[in-house]
Amino acid sequence: MRIEQLLYIIEINQTGSISLAAEKLHVSQPNISQAIGSLEEELGVKLFNRSRIGAVPTEDGKLIITKAIEIMNKVEELRETANFQFNQLSGSLSIAAVPSLCLSVLPPTLAIFKDKYADVDLVMLELDYPQVLQEVLCGQVDIGLVSVSRDHECKYPQLIMEHLMDCRIMAYVSRKSPLSHKSSISIKELLEHPLLVSSDYLIKTFKKHGEPNILFKLGNSEATKRFITEGIAIGFYTETGMRKDPYVETGQIIALEITGEDFGVSFRTIRLKSRHLSQTCKEFTKELKASIATLL
Template identity: 40%
Template structure:
């Protein structure tokens, strides 16, 4: 049994046609037909009934197709985990953040992030909003995390901002104050996988912060 055979039966279950499946997967019809016949011979069951109008799954075929789809989903998940960790690699991630975030959701984010990506050398620079913008613009930080009074938005044309939290309980100089929080990065610059994964963790903790 080969993974591509499972892909073929999954696609044929959708299209009902070897010819259409051949076009979608860019594999010859003969190759797909032989692969399915080989799988049926190996399993000792017919997966499809051959009709003039196309292929139709048998009762056992329907069960096998469901299992094939579940298996292929697990394969995709398996490959995704490997892809994330291989692309993160031995990387350094520098983040500038305001004090209110450094003392609220960032510690939890760092803890969960380091459990998943212990190989990443993480640097957190605590600073003011203006200095954070300069750090990102100068390339000294990969990401900036700011908290500003609403409805202030990022106006620098060289930066891209993404909203991740509104809170009335962020501590600013010891006082809980309404703030809108954004991640900022350089416009037209590729965001590394390490940074993308950190932002995912940050959003998870930001979601639970107000709950």
């Protein structure tokens, strides 16, 4: 039994395909097939049922794969322990995050982290919540950073979700708007104006109080801020995400507190239970929490 054989069966289980596993691991398909066949012969069990549509683990295979994941996690821990003793954190770290975090705490966090651990290759994806969730569930990234409602409960038993911080969602209007002199605005008032929204959560919250006049459903993009600046519609962002935004700092758009509803979100990390929590990921999370502490 060889370590690479365990890696092969884990990857086949994740991708559902020998050919996809071979492509991802940069190994030829015949080599993987031969390695799996040798492992099955050594263990005396069939690990996968193969068909035209892919490879599905047998009941025996599922047990072996679970143990293989545990073994590979321990192997990774051993390597990291050796490297970390000499402050030689290396390898890669892949992160998928929602835009509001990419606008606020992630830039300073990544700058500090990269300065400390220059040998770590960082991969950063800016995605909306469903996409971040999918990337984590499929094992494509090490950690996901999401925003959910404060009362959100994770419905995926294979995930670990941890709280980072809570944050208010604010309404943002143009300085040209008649509303710009206000410090707060009620949901009833918001329903009287054209709105720019970026999430279904906001739409559902508005619909509790009436029918919102949604001009566009846009993400946290530059275009959204331009629409707000021109007074075309009201937009919505997290308070922390806009704290150092140039449009806010120059007074082109004004933040209003929303009353009449708890317009808050919770920022959280998500990761697979079955995926080894690397020392690299631990150090990144530590730096992230330190950056968040400066905002609270």
